[in-house]
């Protein structure tokens with residue numbers, strides 16, 4: 411029987427993996443991973459994500475080997491080397507078909523098209539599967555046949571049209587007869603410009619992801635709506651790194667919700683259905699990347715916002731990066747990001763808005779900084795989130811909606827515990843004073859005064875947006 415080659419990328423799991431299931435149904439399987447560190451660095455990924463990725467590959471290798479599926483490992487510098495490297499493997503190992511799951515950002519789509527073209531050869535083909543999201547981009551469109559540029563109608567259409575087939579879990583391959591092919595040893599990560607965070611913070615692999623999901627649904631899912639905005643509470647799933655690298659699938663998440671929620675995704679427990687909505691947001695931004703590919707070239711979704719005159723302010727940017735803005739909630743969040751590779755969603759919105767509105771610094775600088783530190787860094791969600799905050803994107807926050815960081819702080823970290831945790835220098839202040847410490851309480855405390863005045867900065871941003879012509 412001819413062999414099947416599965417090319418793993420951001421789908422590092424053996425359960426519920428469309429490409430792997432399809433390959434295993436056809437014949438003996440070999441898997442391959444192409445490590446593309448220079449290319450991923452060009453895409454802005456930093457040590458945290460690269461390390462998590464490497465650990466994920468190690469975990470999937472163990473799982474594949476348990477099925478007698480060998481994992482080959484190749485290093486390439488750039489995606490344009492992928493077609494040749496894959497063809498060479500296909501020829502060497504007598505492969506009939508290459509199988510992979512689609513990725514939707516622009517460079518990845520170009521890479522995959524080039525691979526598919528290269529595989530149009532006698533006796534050898536390549537097949538891509540829509541696996542990472544429920545609807546293939548282009549299959550969920552507005553009445554006019556356009557991609558959705560607004561979330562709410564997208565979400566309504568998603569819930570209306572979703573089918574049991576789309577949600578059905580793909581078969582896990584059976585153990586196959588051993589092949590006379592050894593897995594490659596996995597190389598160490600090369601020296602990067604910074605060290606990754608402690609790997610124990612984010613254990614990699616599908617077992618860790620499944621445990622996280624089970625714990626979330628058991629203990630926190632039903633409280634999600636009430637607790638998801640409170641950064642000091644562990645109220646969200648913390649599954650984003652696992653979803654970003656496919657150590658768990660959206661189908662596994664949705665099936666688990668349905669079994670907790672009487673088979674429903676949109677009705678039933680409000681905590682669980684609110685959580686489903688976040689998974690739909692994830693899917694929405696992946697459709698946006700395909701429907702509006704300019705966003706993948708770091709262009710604003712809202713064309714007229716190209717006119718915005720962003721401020722050149724390296725000092726302000728540095729203060730934001732290092733958590734020294736004098737706005738405790740912003741600074742605490744930035745320190746959480748740098749220390750853990752993750753930031754709470756509410757605070758991603760607050761810090762992104764602070765950079766793009768209060769400091770009027772180009773959102774792309776913030777997007778890149780997030781990408782460099784996030785262990786869950788994923789182009790579509792990160793770009794979507796940043797463009798939302800900067801009022802340049804789909805569903806953009808209207809430009810005049812500018813979060814007051816201090817109000818956000820008193821609302822979502824009422825007792826200042828999150829601030830005290832990440833800014834221990836403020837922990838001895840009375841809880842209420844931690845949100846906007848009065849200068850007289852800071853005489854012996856090494857904490858800066860606010861680098862901008864909220865009111866004045868807000869007005870500056872409003873003026874900048876008002877001056878744009880549509």
Ligand SMILES: Cc1cc2nc3c(=O)[nH]c(=O)nc-3n(C[C@H](O)[C@H](O)[C@H](O)COP(=O)(O)OP(=O)(O)OC[C@H]3O[C@@H](n4cnc5c(N)ncnc54)[C@H](O)[C@@H]3O)c2cc1C
Pocket residue numbers: 638646647648649650651653654685688689691692693695753754755756758759762780784786787788789791792793794795796799
């Ligand atoms: C400026 C900014 C940048 C962001 N960058 C990223 C990023 O690089 N990678 C990333 O996965 N998410 C990003 N998000 C979305 C969101 O903040 C994270 O997905 C979420 O905080 C992850 O925590 P969680 O897994 O506990 O989420 P939960 O609240 O448990 O949500 C479940 C899952 O839904 C998805 N999700 C939730 N919210 C969103 C959203 N707004 N957009 C898209 N998907 C969502 C994630 O996959 C998440 O794991 C960003 C948001 C903003 C505002």
